[in-house]
Amino acid sequence: MNPFLPRVSAILLFALAFPALPAAAEDSFEIHIRDHRFHPDVVEVPAGRKLTLVVHNDGDDAEEFESTELNREKIVRPGRNIKVFLPPLEPGEYRFFGEFHADTAQGRIIAK
DSSP: OHHHHHHHHHHOOOOOOOOOOOOOEEEEEEEEEETTTSSSSSEEHHHSOEOOOOOOOOESSSSEEEEETTTEEEEHHHHHHEEEEEOOOOOOOEEEEEGTTTOEEEEEEEEO
């Protein structure tokens, strides 16, 4: 008999006896683009948690969700949505804008 077999069996039994720990919870926030503006234009989020922004384009024109502070840039086609995944944020304010209509499509994420 292989002398390592009991050890391997014990490790395998231990691994199967304890289910995997759940992944860290992720908060999700929705933003809509209408009339070349973000709704809401201020999104309050908890600091220190992973985040998902779901950006819906309810308009007839493409828009780009962009934030230099968050290092994110994604085009949102009309009638479509995108997901923007963010790491845990430090408390503070993070600006985002629509590059195609930067004069009106502006918003802020406030991490508290």
